[in-house]
Amino acid sequence: MKSLWSVSLVTLLFCGCVSIKPSHLTPYNEVMSDAPNVTQYKPPANSHLFKATLDIRKHHLTGLLIIKSMDTLIKTQALQQVTTLAPSKTGSGGTPGRYRFVFMNEVGMTFFDLEVKADSFKVVSCFSSLNKKALMKILETDFRMLTWTGSPESTRIYRQEKTNNIIVSGNAGKYKTWRTYSPPGDTLYSISAKSTIADPVIISFSKYTKGFPGNIIIENPFIGMKLSLRKLTR
């Protein structure tokens, strides 16, 4: 793993920052405050179980990922939030409440157990070979973005020329974010976000069933990490 981080550092020096901003955008002036029933990933009210595959360069781990909401009170508030694509100056929301992310192999051994709260991030347990500060920082960004709800600050809306998709940019806390919606604005396709040059992330959602994505892919282009999730029915 040491060599992995050395390679990452060299990549940083040679490649500079990775762009995750969607390309070919033109400002979109229509106000979309009434986008009803937007289909998008919402953090779990209780817990979600996923079949997971984690690839970090040549390393390949498979197993199960549980995303669990740990705070009933804030969870209820998060569920009541209405998602709109309306531009907002003030912004609202954030990581609602407390979430645990437990990644284990199929046989049951825990790879990592992480806690994400609005104002903190905690490594509850982690295999020593994975427990590197830089990797944990990146996972924090990934999971914070996955559980983030509400309207970003200083939002701007664009149309993407080639796809006609709607892109909403804005600031979510320290993160600059771009959300890509379907042309009618009713389905969230992806979230791109970053706070530093080292933690850019692209989260893609697909195969929605009853408003929930069956597949989620989290990519961190800077370190070449990809976490693929497929929702399991328990």
Next chain:
Amino acid sequence: MPCKTAFFSSPILQGITARFKTPVKCRMAVVVCIWLMVSLTPSGSVAQNKPMDAGSIVSLKSHVKEVAQVTRTISCDFSQEKEMDMIAEKVISSGKFYLKKEKMLRWEYLKPFSYIIVIRNDQISIRDENKVNQFNIQSNKIFLEINRIILGSIQGTLLADEQNFKADFFENPTSWVVKMKALTPKLKESLSEIVIYFDRKDYTVSRLEMNEPGGDRTRISFSAKIVNQPIADEKFVVR
């Protein structure tokens, strides 16, 4: 006002304590409830593990070794339960297990996902959904360890692994229970203890518990065991 302390935070106790107006009355009610629960629990409902004497330990080891020696094949169902007390969450999976001597094992998860691990000699093949990966077991330390622990538990060889585990022996009306504490730092990182339950009737493994340092545990129960019936080599090929 109902009394509120951390001790009273369980939902059942909260229900009881909410009915009492003062902390003193509330505590008394809880003490009475606990006493009632303890005294009304049938003695046979919880299997009590009592330590085994030296003679029984020698006898168990010898029987387990004997059974492992005459066992050529095992096929059975398994159900696996990963318990995470800290987040009050359980992940339950189930499937089929096949073992054929000398070094052939098929560990097939059927629910809630499809995942097959086949170990044949030192070669591991994994079919994860529709994707097949093959590699040498020596190149993957995690699988090497899992293979050693699971096969060692089922074949009884783990009982003799005094370098990596300290074994304590217990018994209850249905099982011989061996609690194996990990000794090496590397092993302790992922597993603090393995508990193996041997069926008193036939000395085969009926349950396996893997306890992690953080308090999580995985319990694998084996059922519908069929021993020494032919299993085709084809079963240990993943395509």
